[in-house]
Amino acid sequence: MATGQNNAAVLDLTHGGIIIAQKLVQLGYKVSAVDVYNTVDPAILADLQDNFNIKTSKDPIPVDNLDIVVAPVHLDRNYEMLQQARDMGIKIVTHHKIVGEILSHDKTIAGAKIIEITGTKAKTSTASILADMLSRKLSVVLHTTRGLEYWENGTPSLIYQGLSIAPGSILHAVDKTASYISANSNSNSNSKPKPKPKPKSNIAPDVYIFEVSIGGTGYADIGILTTLTQDYKIANETAWASDAKMQMLDNAKPGSTIVINCTDTIATCRTSGDMVKKVTFSDSKSCPGDVNLTLDKYAIVINSGNWMSVVNAQSDYDVGSYTIAMVAAATAALEMGIEPDDIRDTLSDFEGLRGRMREQIFEGKTLIDNSNSGMNIISVERSLAYANTLQIKKKGRIIMVLGEEAAQVCEGLPPEDVSEFLRQQGKNIDELVLVGKRMRAVKHKNSYYADSLSQGLSVASGIAGTDDLILSCVKCFR
Numbered sequence: 001m002a003t004g005q006n007n008a009a010v011l012d013l014t015h016g017g018i019i020i021a022q023k024l025v026q027l028g029y030k031v032s033a034v035d036v037y038n039t040v041d042p043a044i045l046a047d048l049q050d051n052f053n054i055k056t057s058k059d060p061i062p063v064d065n066l067d068i069v070v071a072p073v074h075l076d077r078n079y080e081m082l083q084q085a086r087d088m089g090i091k092i093v094t095h096h097k098i099v100g101e102i103l104s105h106d107k108t109i110a111g112a113k114i115i116e117i118t119g120t121k122a123k124t125s126t127a128s129i130l131a132d133m134l135s136r137k138l139s140v141v142l143h144t145t146r147g148l149e150y151w152e153n154g155t156p157s158l159i160y161q162g163l164s165i166a167p168g169s170i171l172h173a174v175d176k177t178a179s180y181i182s183a184n185s186n187s188n189s190n191s192k193p194k195p196k197p198k199p200k201s202n203i204a205p206d207v208y209i210f211e212v213s214i215g216g217t218g219y220a221d222i223g224i225l226t227t228l229t230q231d232y233k234i235a236n237e238t239a240w241a242s243d244a245k246m247q248m249l250d251n252a253k254p255g256s257t258i259v260i261n262c263t264d265t266i267a268t269c270r271t272s273g274d275m276v277k278k279v280t281f282s283d284s285k286s287c288p289g290d291v292n293l294t295l296d297k298y299a300i301v302i303n304s305g306n307w308m309s310v311v312n313a314q315s316d317y318d319v320g321s322y323t324i325a326m327v328a329a330a331t332a333a334l335e336m337g338i339e340p341d342d343i344r345d346t347l348s349d350f351e352g353l354r355g356r357m358r359e360q361i362f363e364g365k366t367l368i369d370n371s372n373s374g375m376n377i378i379s380v381e382r383s384l385a386y387a388n389t390l391q392i393k394k395k396g397r398i399i400m401v402l403g404e405e406a407a408q409v410c411e412g413l414p415p416e417d418v419s420e421f422l423r424q425q426g427k428n429i430d431e432l433v434l435v436g437k438r439m440r441a442v443k444h445k446n447s448y449y450a451d452s453l454s455q456g457l458s459v460a461s462g463i464a465g466t467d468d469l470i471l472s473c474v475k476c477f478r
Contacts, residue, residue, distance in 0.1 A: 006030070009061065011071040011081060014039045016095060016168020020070060021054050023102045023171055032061055036075065066090055070098050072166070073214050073244040076236035096247050099167045100217030108178045108204070115209045115332065116216045118245050119226030119261075121374055123165075125325035125353055126226055127211045129346065131156070133333040136342040138206035143173040145211065145373045145477070146353070150180065154346070165213045173210065181205075207336075214244045218251025222332055224259040225249075225267055226324055230378060242266065252276045259331050261324065262289035281331040283323035291334065293327035295319060300347055302330055309344045316359040317352030318368075318386045326350075357383065359390075362470060363461045366390075371401075371453055371474040377417040380473045384425055387471045396467030398428065401456040403435030405476035413475040418442050433459045435474050 009032045010021040018040075021033045032055040033048060045056040055061075060080040063069065069085045072095045076082075085092050103109065117127050124144045131142040135151035142149045147161035159180045163169040181204065214234065216223045228242045249267065252258055254275035260267045262280035280289035291304040298319060300311040313319045330343050352358035355372035368390075370383045380402065387398050404413040415438045422432075422444045432447040434440070435456040440449055448463075450456035453474045460470045 006067045007065055008032070008068045008070060009034060009063065009066050009081065011069065011079070012036050012075055012095070013045075013056075015072055015074075015164065016099075016166035016171075017070075017072070018044070018048065018168070019171045020095060020098060020102070020168045021048065022052055024070075024098070025052050025054060027102070027105060031055070032057065032066075034058070034061060034081070036060075036079065063088060063090055068093060070095060073239070073247075074234045077238045078236070094167075094215070094244075094247065096167045096212070096215045096217045097251060099170055100219035100251065102171060103174070103217065103219045106174060109174055109208060112205055113207045113222070113336070114220045115207060115222045115224065116212050116220040116248070117209065117224040117226065117328075118212045118215055118248055119224075120228060120230045120232075120241070120245075121376075121379075122226040122322075122324040122328065123211045124372070124374065125322055125356055126224060126328045127209050128353055129322075129325050129350065130224075130329035130332055131209055132350070133329055133338055133343055133346045134207050134209075134336060136345065137338065138336075140207045140209060141173070141177050141205045142209045143170065143211060144209075148173050148176060150177070150205070154349070165211045167212055167215070167217060170210050170212070170217065174208070177205065177208075214241055215247035216245075216251060218247070218253055220252075220256060222257045222259060222335060223248045223252060224328055224332055225261065225264065226328055227261045228264040228267060230376065246270060249276075257335050259328060259335065261328070262287045279331055279335060281327045283327050289331075291327060291331040293323055293330070295323060300326065302327065302343070302347075304331075304334060307340055309340055311344050311347045313347065314349075314351045318357040318359075318382075321357040321382065321386075322350075322352070357386065362457065364466060365461060365464045365468060365470055367457075367470045367472060369472050371472045371476055373475065373477050375413070375473060375475045377413065377421050380421060381425065383471055383473050384428060387469055388428055391469055396465065396469055397430035398469050398471055399431040399433070399460045399464050400429045400471045400473065401433045401435060401450075401453070401460050402473050403439040403450075403456070403475070405436060405453050405474055415439060415441050430468075431460070431463055 006029050008029045010017045011034050013035045014037050021031045024031050035058045038058050048054040048056050063084045068091045117123050127144045131140045131151045134140050140151040148159040149156040160176045163172050225248050231242045234241050249270045257277040259279050262282045281291045282289035283293045294301045298313045300313050302309050333343050358369050360367050419442050432444050433456045435450050448459050450459050453476050
């Protein structure tokens with residue numbers, strides 16, 4: 001990326017654009033920042049102007065004096081500034097691409113391996129399982145919707161919580177990791193050991209793993225595309241999310257590796273240059289990949305060429321909900337040179353992730369927790385099928401907590417989808433607690449209403465008996 005007094009406009013300050021604008025100033029750009037969604041506090045805009053010399057606006061600005069326009073993939077392609085830039089031949093780059101170029105100038109991550117993960121589903125699970133596998137031999141920084149974590153010897157330590165997975169948040173994650181390592185490296189080496197690991201003094205992480213929304217930055221050494229199924233429209237219905245996620249291949253740097261689900265033929269057939277290696281994985285017998293996973297009840301079978309491993313999974317989560325994540329993580333781990341024994345040990349120890357089809361006890365009742373930011377109606381259907389399987393043995397009732405804690409979590413959980421789900425599957429639900437303001441428009445027999453996940457779980461617990469099962473399916477940040 002050329003530095004100097006180039007004129008750049010960064011569009012969308014809500015989803016990571018603020019730090020992108022700040023970093024471009026540090027690289028010598030004259031930057032204008034446009035709050036296209038009109039959501040940023042005026043005090044924050046004033047700070048950008050006063051302390052970073054960034055011109056800010058809530059309205060479109062002229063593009064005729066710009067050298068580059070930086071826009072997120074989800075912005076309406078018909079937005080005035082984008083139209084004008086195209087007409088005038090001004091360079092337009094995505095948030096993803098500019099973040100990759102900014103990272104190439106960041107000396108704090110020089111020498112570390114970078115892994116990026118995108119896809120429609122299984123991103124967080126893939127990233128978390130992979131971090132565990134790699135951390136058996138390497139130090140790992142993991143950034144997902146669950147938070148920013150430092151992993152060592154199979155154990156995580158929380159660095160920070162509250163970042164999104166928009167591409168700009170990668171820059172925040174790198175900065176906060178540097179601060180964390182600096183603070184812990186200066187701590188008293190004679191102090192008593194802590195139960196969670198801290199970075200070794202003056203040693204940078206070996207690996208950074210970033211969960212990224214809708215694409216890749218092009219800076220990764222390994223890019224993982226979990227799946228393109230359940231595609232959806234973005235950019236005010238002017239583009240498909242799958243096309244944006246193809247940045248993972250289109251922007252891949254020479255010498256990097258792309259790990260792809262072999263069932264996604266649009267990705268496997270995409271050309272990405274002779275210098276980019278493609279490796280496929282599969283959890284489907286109908287489409288064998290370079291690395292494959294099959295389930296035999298609770299036995300996880302992974303094979304790659306002449307190597308095969310059989311792992312007996314823990315029984316308190318739905319293993320079938322994690323097959324893509326497990327095989328994608330195993331594939332990437334093998335590419336990183338991780339020993340099969342470490343892969344096997346990770347899967348053997350794995351107990352599921354909070355909010356992702358994990359069985360637990362809640363106030364004395366059985367709870368299947370499937371409330372997370374990536375949940376959709378298909379995940380709800382799978383959860384109910386799993387719950388019905390469990391209740392055949394227990395002969396208790398199923399009490400579902402269903403809805404959204406915030407409609408702005410990605411695309412939310414559309415009430416019309418919930419209504420159609422209940423029309424088809426409602427007979428299999430004994431009691432229903434609907435969560436969120438929009439869910440009050442959904443009508444169903446034996447239903448209650450709650451404003452939040454915690455309130456919904458409290459209502460469900462109050463009406464559940466000891467033999468009943470609570471199924472939690474609320475779209476939320478956790």
